[in-house]
Amino acid sequence: MIVDYHTHSSLCKHGEGDVEEYIRKALALGLDEIGCSEHMPMPDGFDLRHRMSLEEYYTSYAPRVSVLAEQYRGRIAVRRGLEAEFLPGADDWIEKFIEENDFDYVIGSIHFLGDLRTVKPLFHVEYAEHEIEQLHTEYFEAICASAQCRRYDIIGHCDLIKKFGVRATPKIEEACWEALKAIRAGDIAIEINTSGLRKPEHDTYPGIKVLERARELNIPLTLGSDAHKPEQVGLFFDKAVALLEKFGGGRISLFEGRQRREVRVSRFKAA
Numbered sequence: 001m002i003v004d005y006h007t008h009s010s011l012c013k014h015g016e017g018d019v020e021e022y023i024r025k026a027l028a029l030g031l032d033e034i035g036c037s038e039h040m041p042m043p044d045g046f047d048l049r050h051r052m053s054l055e056e057y058y059t060s061y062a063p064r065v066s067v068l069a070e071q072y073r074g075r076i077a078v079r080r081g082l083e084a085e086f087l088p089g090a091d092d093w094i095e096k097f098i099e100e101n102d103f104d105y106v107i108g109s110i111h112f113l114g115d116l117r118t119v120k121p122l123f124h125v126e127y128a129e130h131e132i133e134q135l136h137t138e139y140f141e142a143i144c145a146s147a148q149c150r151r152y153d154i155i156g157h158c159d160l161i162k163k164f165g166v167r168a169t170p171k172i173e174e175a176c177w178e179a180l181k182a183i184r185a186g187d188i189a190i191e192i193n194t195s196g197l198r199k200p201e202h203d204t205y206p207g208i209k210v211l212e213r214a215r216e217l218n219i220p221l222t223l224g225s226d227a228h229k230p231e232q233v234g235l236f237f238d239k240a241v242a243l244l245e246k247f248g249g250g251r252i253s254l255f256e257g258r259q260r261r262e263v264r265v266s267r268f269k270a271a
């Protein structure tokens with residue numbers, strides 16, 4: 001059994017292709033399940049450059065995913081996912097949106113630090129050297145808080161902050177460990193996100209160091225490419241499966257109707 005639970009489409013405004021092209025790619029690769037996990041709509045036009053509006057979600061994305069799930073039934077399971085934000089100040093909105101929709105799973109990702117009013121973006125921005133340690137610490141504190149709110153099934157790209165440079169000070173390590181303990185306490189899975197292998201970091205999110213700690217805590221693992229183009233579906237999954245074998249006991253978490261079950265992961269042959 002092998003799945004790709006983290007995919008986008010042209011609706012995220014910085015991706016390419018229709019949802020169906022992602023499904024077809026997954027089918028061609030022999031995946032058992034494909035999850036459509038577009039960025040969630042946010043209130044008051046927040047960050048519309050990287051996400052659909054609420055209207056687009058209800059009139060276009062959600063019905064399209066449902067129709068395709070039906071159309072491909074028996075060939076590949078199409079899961080209704082979501083890449084949700086964790087952002088203090090928008091909690092009620094996020095909570096309500098998740099409650100009102102019928103997802104198979106919800107990924108909680110940190111793309112902004114701070115809160116709705118004082119956002120500190122983690123994309124298309126650079127930070128000065130003296131800010132980096134604090135940035136790492138704040139990031140893991142936000143991951144910790146996102147796990148504690150018990151709103152998400154999967155924590156997305158959980159060490160993404162290393163894109164600003166790998167740092168390992170005692171303060172950062174402590175914040176990371178606390179975040180992982182909160183993930184364990186919340187019985188939440190983390191994804192092995194292969195998108196970092198397409199980027200200058202050349203590493204999965206999370207990398208081996210965090211995965212070693214996750215294994216110590218017996219945190220369930222799942223898999224996502226964070227594809228922003230159809231051809232990125234399943235990319236580097238041969239490497240990810242090797243990590244699932246090593247750090248997840250060869251098990252992968254599957255989700256349906258927000259229920260998790262763990263099964264044996266299949267071998268994956270890179271195309």
Ligand SMILES: [Zn+2]
Nearest residue numbers: 083109156157
């Ligand atoms: Zn993300």
Ligand SMILES: [Zn+2]
Nearest residue numbers: 006008083226
């Ligand atoms: Zn994503």
